[in-house]
Amino acid sequence: MNRLIIIGNGFDLAHGIKTSYKDFIAHYFSNAMRCIYLSNGYHDELIEIHVKSGHAFYHNHLDPITPENSIDTIKQILTGKTILHLQFKSILLKKSFEKIDKLNWVDLEIEYFNTLLATKHAFGKDNQLEEIKKVNKQLDSLKEKLIEYLKKQQSTFSNGFIKNNLVGCFTESINPHEVVTTELEESQLPKSLFFLNFNYTSTFENYYDICRKKIASDLDYIHGSLDGVHGEPVFGFGDELDKNYLEFEDEKNNELFRHIKSFEYLKNKNYYRLIRFIESNDYQVQIYGHSCGLSDRTMLNQIFEHENCKSIKIFYHHREDGTNDYTEKTYEISRHFKDKGMMRKKVVPFDYSQEMPQPNRVNK
Numbered sequence: 612m613n614r615l616i617i618i619g620n621g622f623d624l625a626h627g628i629k630t631s632y633k634d635f636i637a638h639y640f641s642n643a644m645r646c647i648y649l650s651n652g653y654h655d656e657l658i659e660i661h662v663k664s665g666h667a668f669y670h671n672h673l674d675p676i677t678p679e680n681s682i683d684t685i686k687q688i689l690t691g692k693t694i695l696h697l698q699f700k701s702i703l704l705k706k707s708f709e710k711i712d713k714l715n716w717v718d719l720e721i722e723y724f725n726t727l728l729a730t731k732h733a734f735g736k737d738n739q740l741e742e743i744k745k746v747n748k749q750l751d752s753l754k755e756k757l758i759e760y761l762k763k764q765q766s767t768f769s770n771g772f773i774k775n776n777l778v779g780c781f782t783e784s785i786n787p788h789e790v791v792t793t794e795l796e797e798s799q800l801p802k803s804l805f806f807l808n809f810n811y812t813s814t815f816e817n818y819y820d821i822c823r824k825k826i827a828s829d830l831d832y833i834h835g836s837l838d839g840v841h842g843e844p845v846f847g848f849g850d851e852l853d854k855n856y857l858e859f860e861d862e863k864n865n866e867l868f869r870h871i872k873s874f875e876y877l878k879n880k881n882y883y884r885l886i887r888f889i890e891s892n893d894y895q896v897q898i899y900g901h902s903c904g905l906s907d908r909t910m911l912n913q914i915f916e917h918e919n920c921k922s923i924k925i926f927y928h929h930r931e932d933g934t935n936d937y938t939e940k941t942y943e944i945s946r947h948f949k950d951k952g953m954m955r956k957k958v959v960p961f962d963y964s965q966e967m968p969q970p971n972r973v974n975k
Contacts, residue, residue: 612785612921614801615914618815620716621900621928623884625969626772626814628764628776634678635760636708639926641681647695648676649675657701663694682711687881701749702726717904723750724848727867743866750870754846758811762837774818776968777899780926781806782825785895789959790922793893801895804828805888807914809901811837811844829888833881833910842879850908861975864894873909878954882910889892889914895922899967903943915957920950924959926967937961 623630631636643660646653652661675685685708688695699705702962703726706759707719734742784798804826808815811834819830830843847870850856859867868874876882888894896914903911914920923944927937939959948954 612790612795612799612801612894613803613888614785614897615805615807615888615894615896616781616783616899617918618806618810619897619901621902621967623705623810623812623814623900625900626768626770628768628812628814630761630810632707632714632814633682633711635757636711637681638760639756640685641676641678641871644681645648645674651919657699657704659698659700660688661696663696679824688758691966698926701746701753702729703746703749704753712799715902715904717902717906718845720848721850721904722858723870724855726878727848728858730859731862731864731867731935732829736778740864740866743864744836747866747869754844757846758837758844761811762908763835765814768812770814770817771973772970772974774970776822778818778821778825778969779893780897780965781822782900785922786963788964789895789924792921792953792956801826802892805885805894806830809834809907811835813837822920823962831881831884833876833885835879835881840901842881845872845875846870848906849873850905852912853905859864872889872907885910886913889917891919893919893921895924897924897926898940899926900928903940905943905946905948908947912949915944915947916950916953919923920957921955922959925964927964929966929973935966937964 624721629635643653643655643658647660647662653659654661685697689694699708701960703723705716705721706726707722709726710718710844712720723746727743728744732970733740750910781804782800784799784800785795787795804822806815806819806822806828808830811832813836819828822828835842836843836955837844849872851871851873857870915923925937925940925944927935927940929935938961945951
């Protein structure tokens with residue numbers, strides 16, 4: 612039996628890299644606000660900030676802007692009680708900012724799809740194309756800023772972490788009590804490992820180098836990489852099972868599909884390599900730091916419901932308040948199954964699951 616290992620954004624966050632959507636937006640607004648100090652205004656494809664008519668802007672009007680306080684500063688501006696005015700040009704950015712304290716990347720991709728859907732319904736066919744092009748252009752702009760931000764984060768990252776605990780989980784034996792959909796007489800090492808990396812960053816590379824010396828391994832940047840070597844970054848919506856998606860297929864408007872992941876996957880070999888792996892042999896799935904949200908449902912449904920998938924083991928996140936996200940993960944995983952009975956057979960119960968080991972720096 613093989614093992615398919617899903618690596619999500621939580622893996623980067625565990626290594627101290629600020630790759631959450633909130634981190635990115637905080638950095639974006641801090642840069643925008645710094646421009647206010649220099650030129651009394653800022654504008655791009657997504658927002659415009661300017662000093663209200665009849666006012667002069669001085670440095671002491673606001674505390675020094677940093678990523679740590681920029682979101683609170685923007686919230687204050689939106690109350691209308693400052694001399695600055697903020698206009699959102701992008702409906703997507705406006706809606707996502709309203710939910711910034713709890714929004715994850717998968718939620719942003721779903722918000723993008725909802726914005727497309729709302730735009731399609733709000734405008735007649737004569738104006739629809741141009742409005743949808745505008746939404747897509749704004750997502751392109753957001754994506755460009757994200758890639759620039761992540762490149763800076765990656766350039767300052769030092770992978771000086773003790774890796775034994777995580778590597779031990781990746782390469783551990785598959786135990787009979789973790790599998791009920793097929794019979795295992797005894798524990799066995801996986802024949803091969805397939806790392807399905809959803810991150811654009813290279814954080815996982817060092818772990819991969821260690822694992823492949825122990826077990827035959829392959830690494831797939833399913834969403835591309837920052838340098839483009841493993842494909843250009845893929846960002847958009849990936850739930851073709853959504854009933855509203857069928858509306859898009861009835862429209863003669865190809866602009867609706869420009870950021871649909873299934874079409875982005877066809878631009879490189881990454882998805883094809885995944886399909887070859889899941890078709891080749893039985894496998895167990897391990898999940899590290901991935902939300903399993905609906906924005907990747909087309910892919911995750913194909914992985915989880917495939918007859919060769921025999922077991923799904925969650926490495927859950929243990930929170931500071933003593934709770935964990937195991938149950939929330941099972942909710943998300945269930946949405947990728949049409950056969951709920953099969954889901955309950957494949958997901959390894961909490962008693963046999965374990966917390967994702969948190970990486971510790973070598974010098975600690």
